[in-house]
Amino acid sequence: MFEVLPKIPADPILGLSAAYKADPNPNKIDLGVGVYKDENGNTPILDSVIKAQSVLLESEISKTYITPQGVPGFITGMLTLLLGKESKALLSNRVAAVQSPGGCGALRILAELIKRCNSDTTVWVSDPTWANHIPLIGDAGLNIETYPYFDKSTASIKFDEMVDCLKQVKKGDVVLLHGCCHNPTGADLTNEQWDEVLRIAQQTGFIPFIDTAYQGFGDGLEEDAYGLRLMAENLPEVIIAASCSKNFGLYRERVGLAAMITSDAAMRDIVQSQIQSVARGIYSMPPSYGGALVDIILNNEALKAQWTNEVNEMRTRMQTLRQLLVDKLAENGASKDFSFVTQQKGMFSFLCISPEQVKKVRDEHSVYFVDSSRVNIAGISRGNVDALAKALVSVL
Numbered sequence: 001m002f003e004v005l006p007k008i009p010a011d012p013i014l015g016l017s018a019a020y021k022a023d024p025n026p027n028k029i030d031l032g033v034g035v036y037k038d039e040n041g042n043t044p045i046l047d048s049v050i051k052a053q054s055v056l057l058e059s060e061i062s063k064t065y066i067t068p069q070g071v072p073g074f075i076t077g078m079l080t081l082l083l084g085k086e087s088k089a090l091l092s093n094r095v096a097a098v099q100s101p102g103g104c105g106a107l108r109i110l111a112e113l114i115k116r117c118n119s120d121t122t123v124w125v126s127d128p129t130w131a132n133h134i135p136l137i138g139d140a141g142l143n144i145e146t147y148p149y150f151d152k153s154t155a156s157i158k159f160d161e162m163v164d165c166l167k168q169v170k171k172g173d174v175v176l177l178h179g180c181c182h183n184p185t186g187a188d189l190t191n192e193q194w195d196e197v198l199r200i201a202q203q204t205g206f207i208p209f210i211d212t213a214y215q216g217f218g219d220g221l222e223e224d225a226y227g228l229r230l231m232a233e234n235l236p237e238v239i240i241a242a243s244c245s246k247n248f249g250l251y252r253e254r255v256g257l258a259a260m261i262t263s264d265a266a267m268r269d270i271v272q273s274q275i276q277s278v279a280r281g282i283y284s285m286p287p288s289y290g291g292a293l294v295d296i297i298l299n300n301e302a303l304k305a306q307w308t309n310e311v312n313e314m315r316t317r318m319q320t321l322r323q324l325l326v327d328k329l330a331e332n333g334a335s336k337d338f339s340f341v342t343q344q345k346g347m348f349s350f351l352c353i354s355p356e357q358v359k360k361v362r363d364e365h366s367v368y369f370v371d372s373s374r375v376n377i378a379g380i381s382r383g384n385v386d387a388l389a390k391a392l393v394s395v396l
């Protein structure tokens with residue numbers, strides 16, 4: 001039966017990792033895969049997570065299935081983190097939610113839920129968007145269209161064009177927005193631009209679908225939730241996919257949240273039953289471990305404070321590295337102004353150089369990042385930033 005299947009080429013980012021591993025150059029630099037790294041290039045387990053693991057080890061007495069919705073304290077903790085303590089939607093019981101296997105799991109089950117509502121729905125994604133949005137949403141059978149977002153020639157958001165496009169979106173269609181730290185560009189909407197997007201959603205009746213995978217990595221845990229909370233407070237329906245991979249460093253535990261703001265509490269119960277039925281049809285029950293750790297952290301004051309500090313440290317480190325890279329590029333006589341890198345947020349930036357320049361810097365200097373020119377800022381360190389800046393300047 002399998003003869004009909006063609007081989008699918010390896011994901012470019014995985015190919016890049018393999019090429020990096022195989023490169024014997026001791027000074028090679030990896031800015032490819034989207035994983036946070038410390039100054040030594042490691043992705044350590046957060047101290048708050050280590051403590052939560054020992055609490056869990058002491059307290060867990062069974063490995064029977066958890067509930068289909070997930071770990072209860074995880075759901076409430078995450079919804080408060082995302083929507084805020086004062087959220088009207090939460091206080092009026094209008095939020096349905098399930099724990100999901102990572103942010104990807106959330107995106108997929110939400111796409112399946114949208115399809116149950118209307119299989120002709122178009123999901124509008126930014127141009128560019130995170131590459132995995134396309135299979136996660138498209139393989140559920142939904143149409144995908146793009147709205148203009150980032151202009152490489154000016155290294156900024158094409159907000160006017162984005163607005164013109166969103167004004168044409170049909171009522172009931174879905175617009176995917178990155179909650180913060182846009183992947184791949186690092187270019188985020190300002191609060192005023194979020195306000196404008198809300199007004200358009202109110203006028204046209206499109207449903208925002210907010211993907212938030214980097215809360216805390218942009219300006220802060222509260223600040224990064226501005227757009228999401230604005231939509232959740234002012235619209236009857238909002239779709240939310242959240243990931244705990246980056247800000248809790250729980251990548252391999254696969255933990256995320258799929259949440260839906262609904263028009264009223266009765267509708268919430270219907271949507272809750274539907275999303276659980278979608279998940280049941282794909283993987284039946286959520287994994288417990290990662291959700292149990294997040295539950296312990298978010299519901300213990302001391303651990304939450306420690307985790308918040310760790311998120312703040314990761315963010316500050318990345319902000320410092322952005323500035324350092326821009327300074328070193330200027331010091332080395334870069335013919336291009338890279339100051340936009342300090343305005344961008346989170347783990348990624350588009351350097352806005354050509355695929356040929358990306359290839360050259362890889363071939364000649366063992367600096368690895370994807371052809372789009374997206375770099376993982378956390379892959380930069382005080383130890384490699386000089387070499388990186390020199391390598392980049394040499395290909396400009």
Ligand SMILES: Cc1ncc(COP(=O)(O)O)c(C=O)c1O
Nearest residue numbers: 102103104130183211213243245
């Ligand atoms: C924009 C965006 N959404 C969602 C995710 C989901 O990540 P995960 O499934 O690892 O939680 C990622 C991870 O890179 C991402 O960049």
